[in-house]
Amino acid sequence: MTTRAAVAAMFVIFLLADLGAGWLHTVALTGFGFAAGSAAAAGRTRRQDLLLVATSPPVIFLAAVTAGELITLHLDHVKASPAPVLADIFLTVSTAAPWLFGGLAGALLIATVRGLPQCIRDLRAQLTGRLVTQEPPARPGGWTPDGVRRRAS
Numbered sequence: 001m002t003t004r005a006a007v008a009a010m011f012v013i014f015l016l017a018d019l020g021a022g023w024l025h026t027v028a029l030t031g032f033g034f035a036a037g038s039a040a041a042a043g044r045t046r047r048q049d050l051l052l053v054a055t056s057p058p059v060i061f062l063a064a065v066t067a068g069e070l071i072t073l074h075l076d077h078v079k080a081s082p083a084p085v086l087a088d089i090f091l092t093v094s095t096a097a098p099w100l101f102g103g104l105a106g107a108l109l110i111a112t113v114r115g116l117p118q119c120i121r122d123l124r125a126q127l128t129g130r131l132v133t134q135e136p137p138a139r140p141g142g143w144t145p146d147g148v149r150r151r152a153s
Contacts, residue, residue, distance in 0.1 A: 003049040006041040010057055013037030014064035018092065022072055030092060031099020034061050038107035042114070051119040054111035057104060065092050 001009070017033020020026075038057040045053045069088045093100070108116070 001041075001044045002046065003052050006045045006049070006053045007056060007060060010037045010041050010060045011064050013040070014061050015068055018065050018068035019071065022068070027095045028099070030065075031096035031103070034096060035099055035103030035106060038103045039110055042107040042110040047115040048119065048122075050111045050114060050116045051123060054108055054116055057107060058100065061100070062089075062093070065089055068092075 013033055014037055017037070018030050020033075021029035034057065041053050041057070042050070066085075066089055069085050069092070072088075073085065
C-alpha cells in the first residue's frame with residue numbers, strides 16, 4: 001500500500017471509530033479504532049514508506065476526531081462554536097490516551113520489525129548527502145542518458 005492509501009485508510013478507520021463510539025456511547029471504540037488503524041497501516045505499507053506511516057497516526061487521529069466532532073454537531077443541529085468543539089476534541093483525545101500510547105507503540109513495533117530502522121538510516125544518509133541512487137544496469141542496444149545509442153556487444 002502506498003503512503004497516500006495508508007493515510008487515507010487510517011483517516012477513514014479513525015473517523016468511523018469515532019462516529020461509532022459516539023453513536024454506541026462506547027468510549028473505548030475510538031481508541032481501539034486508533035490502535036487497529038495504526039497497526040493495519042504499519043503492517044500493509046511498503047517498506048520504504050514506513051517512516052511516514054509510523055509517525056503520522058497522531059496527527060491523522062486529531063484530524064479525524066475534529067471531523068467527527070463537526071459531523072456530530074451538524075447532525076445534532078447544534079450551532080458550531082469553538083468552545084464546545086474544542087472541549088469535545090479534548091475530552092475524546094484524553095479518554096483515548098491509553099489507547100493512543102498503546103496503539104502507537106504497537107504500530108512502531110510492527111514497523112520496526114518490517115524495516116523502520118533501515119528507513120531511518122536511509123533518511124539520515126539522504127540528509128547528509130551520502131546516499132547514492134543506483135541507476136539500472138545498462139542494456140546493450142539501449143539509450144544512454146545523453147541520447148546516444150549503446151552498441152550491442
